Amino acid sequence: MPRGEKGRHFQKGQPRSPNSGRRKGVRNRSTVVREAAERIAKRKQISPLEFLEELINDPRAGKKLRCDASKAAAPYVHKRMPIAIEHSGKDGQPLSPTSMNVTFVTPSPLTVTGDKSK
Numbered sequence: 001m002p003r004g005e006k007g008r009h010f011q012k013g014q015p016r017s018p019n020s021g022r023r024k025g026v027r028n029r030s031t032v033v034r035e036a037a038e039r040i041a042k043r044k045q046i047s048p049l050e051f052l053e054e055l056i057n058d059p060r061a062g063k064k065l066r067c068d069a070s071k072a073a074a075p076y077v078h079k080r081m082p083i084a085i086e087h088s089g090k091d092g093q094p095l096s097p098t099s100m101n102v103t104f105v106t107p108s109p110l111t112v113t114g115d116k117s118k
Contacts, residue, residue, distance in 0.1 A: 029065065036061055049076050 022028075027035070033055075040046065040054045052073040056066050089095045 029062075032061060032065060049073060 036055055036058055037051065040051055046054070052069045055061055055069040056073065058066070061069075
């Protein structure tokens with residue numbers, strides 16, 4: 001398969017098959033969201049979180065849309081788990097270094113092996 005044609009199910013330069021593409025009457029994702037928002041808004045004035053909850057429970061919305069609404073609503077409903085970090089030493093004492101070892105090293109002179117000028 002030539003480069004750049006990975007995943008193609010048709011031949012380049014040839015017409016598409018008659019049944020390819022979106023079927024008539026199938027709504028795209030933005031239309032489904034807009035229609036759901038209009039349905040919910042007609043019933044009552046609600047908060048964005050309540051809108052997401054209505055969308056999650058709407059059986060007419062697709063699984064992916066309902067899952068995305070769940071992800072968007074989760075931070076408002078559930079808190080994140082705190083990360084446990086210990087900021088103290090033994091028995092609650094503050095962290096402090098007890099000793100530090102420093103070693104100074106003198107670099108050795110540079111040696112050249114093999115003379116390439118000859």
